[in-house]
Amino acid sequence: MSSNLDDEIEDLQTKISSLKKQLRIHTSTLITAPSTRQLLTKDTPASSSAPKTKHQQQQNSLLSDSADQQEAHTQECLYRACATLTTFRARDPDPCAVDAGAILGLRIEVISRARFLRPYYVLLNRPYLSADGSRRLRVHRHTLPACIPLAGLAARYLPPPAPATKEGSGGKKKQDLARFARAVRRDVVRYHNRLGVVADLRKAAGVGRDTGAEFGEEEQPNRLVNITAADSEVKQLTIEWADGRTGRLVMGNDGEIVKLVVLGENGRDREAARGLLGGAATAEDVVKRLAAASV
Amino acid sequence: MTRISVPTTARLPSTLRVDPTNPTATKILSRLSRSSLISVALDWLDENNLPLALPYLRENRGGYEDEDEDEDHDTGDFHPPARSPEALRELYTSLQARKGSKREVLDRITEGDWRHGLTLYQLAMADLQYLYDHPTSQKWSAYRITPLKPPRDPDGEEPPEVDDKSLTIPRFHPSTFLRTLQSHVLPDVKAHYNFDTHKTLPLLILRIFILDSPYNTEHALKTTTTTFNASRTIYIAFPDASPHLFLSKPTTTTTTPSLNPSLNPPNPNPNNTPLGETKSLHHLLLAGLPQALSNPLQRRRVTLQPTSLVTRNLAELVARRGGGRTNAAGGGWSVYADEGGGDGKGGKGVVGRETPLDLGLGARLGLGVGDGEREGEGGGGKRGVGGGGGEDVEERAAKRARLVARARFGGTGLVGDGKGVERVDVVVEDAFLGGEARRDGGGDDQVMEGNGEDGEDEEWRPRVKLTFHGSHVFAGIRQLVESGIIDGERMPGWMTGEEGVTVGAVRHGRIRGHKGSGL
Numbered sequence: 077m078s079s080n081l082d083d084e085i086e087d088l089q090t091k092i093s094s095l096k097k098q099l100r101i102h103t104s105t106l107i108t109a110p111s112t113r114q115l116l117t118k119d120t121p122a123s124s125s126a127p128k129t130k131h132q133q134q135q136n137s138l139l140s141d142s143a144d145q146q147e148a149h150t151q152e153c154l155y156r157a158c159a160t161l162t163t164f165r166a167r168d169p170d171p172c173a174v175d176a177g178a179i180l181g182l183r184i185e186v187i188s189r190a191r192f193l194r195p196y197y198v199l200l201n202r203p204y205l206s207a208d209g210s211r212r213l214r215v216h217r218h219t220l221p222a223c224i225p226l227a228g229l230a231a232r233y234l235p236p237p238a239p240a241t242k243e244g245s246g247g248k249k250k251q252d253l254a255r256f257a258r259a260v261r262r263d264v265v266r267y268h269n270r271l272g273v274v275a276d277l278r279k280a281a282g283v284g285r286d287t288g289a290e291f292g293e294e295e296q297p298n299r300l301v302n303i304t305a306a307d308s309e310v311k312q313l314t315i316e317w318a319d320g321r322t323g324r325l326v327m328g329n330d331g332e333i334v335k336l337v338v339l340g341e342n343g344r345d346r347e348a349a350r351g352l353l354g355g356a357a358t359a360e361d362v363v364k365r366l367a368a369a370s371v
Numbered sequence: 372m373t374r375i376s377v378p379t380t381a382r383l384p385s386t387l388r389v390d391p392t393n394p395t396a397t398k399i400l401s402r403l404s405r406s407s408l409i410s411v412a413l414d415w416l417d418e419n420n421l422p423l424a425l426p427y428l429r430e431n432r433g434g435y436e437d438e439d440e441d442e443d444h445d446t447g448d449f450h451p452p453a454r455s456p457e458a459l460r461e462l463y464t465s466l467q468a469r470k471g472s473k474r475e476v477l478d479r480i481t482e483g484d485w486r487h488g489l490t491l492y493q494l495a496m497a498d499l500q501y502l503y504d505h506p507t508s509q510k511w512s513a514y515r516i517t518p519l520k521p522p523r524d525p526d527g528e529e530p531p532e533v534d535d536k537s538l539t540i541p542r543f544h545p546s547t548f549l550r551t552l553q554s555h556v557l558p559d560v561k562a563h564y565n566f567d568t569h570k571t572l573p574l575l576i577l578r579i580f581i582l583d584s585p586y587n588t589e590h591a592l593k594t595t596t597t598t599f600n601a602s603r604t605i606y607i608a609f610p611d612a613s614p615h616l617f618l619s620k621p622t623t624t625t626t627t628p629s630l631n632p633s634l635n636p637p638n639p640n641p642n643n644t645p646l647g648e649t650k651s652l653h654h655l656l657l658a659g660l661p662q663a664l665s666n667p668l669q670r671r672r673v674t675l676q677p678t679s680l681v682t683r684n685l686a687e688l689v690a691r692r693g694g695g696r697t698n699a700a701g702g703g704w705s706v707y708a709d710e711g712g713g714d715g716k717g718g719k720g721v722v723g724r725e726t727p728l729d730l731g732l733g734a735r736l737g738l739g740v741g742d743g744e745r746e747g748e749g750g751g752g753k754r755g756v757g758g759g760g761g762e763d764v765e766e767r768a769a770k771r772a773r774l775v776a777r778a779r780f781g782g783t784g785l786v787g788d789g790k791g792v793e794r795v796d797v798v799v800e801d802a803f804l805g806g807e808a809r810r811d812g813g814g815d816d817q818v819m820e821g822n823g824e825d826g827e828d829e830e831w832r833p834r835v836k837l838t839f840h841g842s843h844v845f846a847g848i849r850q851l852v853e854s855g856i857i858d859g860e861r862m863p864g865w866m867t868g869e870e871g872v873t874v875g876a877v878r879h880g881r882i883r884g885h886k887g888s889g890l
Contacts, residue, residue, distance in 0.1 A: 172863050172864060173864065191726075219704075219707050221694055222612060222613040223540050308694060
């Protein structure tokens with residue numbers, strides 16, 4: 077009995093959420109429609125001529141506010157989708173925050189497998205403002221994974237001001253937010269591309285596909301059974317063959333192949349390495365070769 | 372088995388057997404529960420582990436030259452040896468199914484099936500099982516692995532500097548690491564190393580068991596019973612895809628954590644005055660770890676930097692120092708890091724759950740769409756007012772307190788999330804009535820106060836030390852905010868735990884570092 081009720085409640089909950097979603101879509105569609113826009117703009121000058129109740133006025137202002145908000149949001153989405161690197165302002169809720177809690181946020185969009193992933197954020201503040209009036213930025217919070225060398229990039233492109241005691245050369249360097257943002261984004265995108273290449277390699281080599289395993293094990297000692305990233309940056313891959321050979325593939329930043337070592341039972345197996353690479357210069361070439369071989 | 376003990380620099384082999392009557396062995400085994408004991412025994416009997424954990428079988432009788440052998444077990448043996456590992460496996464499975472005492476299983480293991488000795492590998496497995504059963508049994512401190520600048524002078528005399536502009540992420544290769552660690556750490560002390568991946572968390576745990584003897588034979592294990600104790604076990608955990616490592620603290624010594632290691636300059640050789648023997652071992656290990664992680668061939672040297680996070684909770688460590696997005700986005704900032712996994716609490720209208728392709732703005736429009744609880748991007752709405760109605764003042768205040776708590780803590784600091792730190796030490800170094808230093812506390816948090824004075828400035832700076840203590844400190848503070856005891860809007864940021872430190876000093880209302888926080 078209780079389970080029935082629970083089911084019913086769950087059903088209703090899902091219905092509610094889907095209805096809310098629909099409502100959201102319809103609201104935004106309606107409010108951005110040119111005709112709505114027209115009505116709203118026409119109404120404002122006309123309001124003086126025709127006397128309106130207070131309620132109507134309120135409704136009107138609410139509607140035009142919402143329309144403006146929606147328009148701003150649409151524009152933001154457009155920039156986010158096309159530029160993939162956008163900024164926004166935020167506030168630090170900490171009452172003791174520096175610079176009255178003003179935060180500049182960088183939003184880095186990542187696209188992988190034809191989808192927008194959860195963006196990465198870098199939030200910057202200006203902690204030196206009160207001390208010496210310097211408007212230099214500093215990374216306050218971020219959501220980048222540990223494999224993005226954010227600290228190093230920040231030290232290069234957003235150097236802190238020199239300490240007041242010694243007028244060293246360190247403080248003379250200018251901060252360059254644009255280059256910093258570009259560098260961070262480049263690293264993020266490279267990282268995701270490397271992740272994508274590993275996934276493609278696995279797919280092309282048929283790793284994780286169980287269908288061929290039963291009958292193909294003996295005939296194909298050359299079959300690849302495992303390809304995984306061996307480090308956090310996904311620059312090194314572990315490759316395992318069905319006959320127990322293992323290999324280590326080292327990629328560069330952009331997926332170019334730096335080195336491949338295959339170890340068999342009798343030491344290094346250069347033939348297998350050549351067979352796998354076949355003159356490929358980047359990991360994508362290997363994907364293509366594997367895909368062509370499997371067809 | 373060799374009869375002669377020769378000092379060697381090799382590590383202790385996993386197959387080395389320890390007499391089951393050895394106090395350490397019994398201690399390791401007897402602290403496991405019955406079900407864990409049986410599952411560990413079944414793990415030992417697993418095909419992969421069997422070579423390292425051979426049980427005493429009927430065929431094998433007499434194959435070992437242990438001194439246990441001179442006792443005759445054949446007749447009247449309470450635990451007759453089994454014929455094969457398969458039979459034993461069945462036996463333990465049947466033990467699992469039926470009820471009984473722990474003693475029965477323990478006796479069966481020590482006096483029956485492994486009477487000829489438990490290998491170090493088995494003990495390591497049992498010890499790790501205990502760690503999984505009691506995840507809070509170890510106190511971990513997190514260290515960051517940071518690259519060093521290549522030395523400039525050829526003699527290598529000046530102390531190495533931290534290379535803060537380096538873009539290389541330190542990499543970690545388990546077997547290479549072990550080999551170099553063995554060569555760097557304690558040449559006259561033998562250690563047994565065992566790697567294991569954590570069952571639920573993305574961690575690789577290395578258990579180091581240290582034996583104070585230059586020999587790696589069974590005889591050494593027998594004679595050095597005094598130094599053969601559990602406090603010589605050190606765990607190192609490597610989180611996946613993160614340049615950090617977690618080092619367990621020796622539990623036997625009462626360690627008073629130094630108050631603000633974050634304020635000291637990074638010390639590449641953290642070899643302070645050792646207090647006890649276990650501590651000195653710990654320090655030696657700490658000194659050896661950076662060398663083991665370095666890569667001399669590529670001229671890459673690293674050092675370990677303490678990160679002021681000490682806790683018993685591994686899940687918290689993984690969240691704050693792991694490979695995910697939550698490393699530098701704690702507290703209210705976690706809305707930015709939230710992966711959008713539907714954690715009912717903050718899943719609606721939260722920042723950037725939407726992709727740029729989602730043009731719907733319903734929840735944020737003031738058209739009565741969506742619910743009253745809304746959060747604008749970036750905290751404009753962080754002080755968002757709930758949809759007012761004809762509620763009581765108290766009810767509205769309670770709701771507001773809840774909203775404020777959510778804005779300040781985001782998705783963190785929830786009682787049931789299992790990511791709690793159990794102790795936070797904070798020193799407040801602000802001037803008295805400086806306008807920023809405030810003390811909030813109460814409820815289940817103990818507040819201790821020590822007065823000292825250092826009149827360097829004209830203002831009076833009382834030295835106030837706060838210690839929060841509990842099972843989940845920041846969840847407790849969040850509850851206090853939610854119930855309106857702490858004013859969530861005036862609460863300083865370090866009380867939300869967003870810094871991810873458990874030890875720190877507060878200056879100008881901000882923890883750790885003079886200019887706000889961050890990297």
